[in-house]
Amino acid sequence: MDYTALANELLGVRVNLLQVPASQQLSQMVKGEMFVLNYLVTHETIIHPKELSEKMAVTTARIASLLNHMEEKKLICRYPDPDDSRQIVVVLTQQGKEEIGKIRSRVLSFVSAMLEELGPEDAEAYIRIQKKIWMNYQQGHSVS
DSSP: OOHHHHHHHHHHHHHHHTTSHHHHHHHHHTSHHHHHHHHHHHOOSOBOHHHHHHHHTOOHHHHHHHHHHHHHTTSEEEEEETTEEEEEEEEEOHHHHHHHHHHHHHHHHHHHHHHHHHOHHHHHHHHHHHHHHHHHHHTTOSOO
């Protein structure tokens, strides 16, 4: 099998998927403010800016700037870590929870419609393959 040809085809498909509303919505959820809001709402533990930096694969300076902007918009608050006052923790405000709730609802609607168009078998296969890619990466079988 020519995996290079398949990779080239996948690259073309991924570019074209940028025109699909559900893909656009998903793409927005893994960037900037939306990533932080979604991460905070789905991880109910104490979150440090460094952890956000690692998860987003961006510098701590970029995270600090992003968090400053989000704090100005009253989406998050930062407090000293109760276990280590030298550290800062990031938490969602009520406004942040409401904002991400609306956004997640809209995104889930778009993605549900996309999966429904695929049909049950293809939708499940699509999710299964996405999970397999992630598991392979976690197990170190993927090329960096």
